[in-house]
Amino acid sequence: MVLLRGLLIFVGLVSVLLGVIGIFLPLLPTVPFILLALFCFARSSEKLHQWLIKHPWFTVSISDWQQHRGIRQKIKKRAMVVSACSFIISIILAPILWVKAMLLVLMFLLMFFMWQIPTLPD
Incomplete structure (x- = not known):
């Protein structure tokens, strides 16, 4: 269980990094990586999950997905x-x-x- 939690945190952090790079690099999409990070953090770290939900760069896209699945x-x-x-x-x-x-x-x-x-x- 500890190994799975660590793996989810690692994948989530890498996804956030790729999502942030995607903000500045037009060939890399941002939203799918942030949604993957959200999924990983929801199952591994409440602190990181809350940080991502409340982050001003991603709040709109995350809330759109959570509330409307769009x-x-x-x-x-x-x-x-x-x-x-x-x-x-x-x-x-x-x-x-x-x-x-x-x-x-x-x-x-x-x-x-x-x-x-x-x-x-x-």
Whole structure:
């Protein structure tokens, strides 16, 4: 149990780090990493969970997800465009045909998944 708690805290902290980097780096989405961190902290550390919920950078997205299970239109649109662009660049740069095909399939799966998430008005 202690090992699982430590693993969840570690994954949560790495997710927060990636989410913060995603604020400044447009190719990395922020919201999914913060939601993963929230999930991990809820099961491992009440102190970190409360810190994340109350953090001014993430409060709006977290409360939107917790209350409405959705993402605001502006954030969702940006995430989809940036994800699609990064996949397209990766597909163009990939030297192997099967890797290009795999990236294309993954891009469509991600777009379908993101499309299914309820959209909230801005």
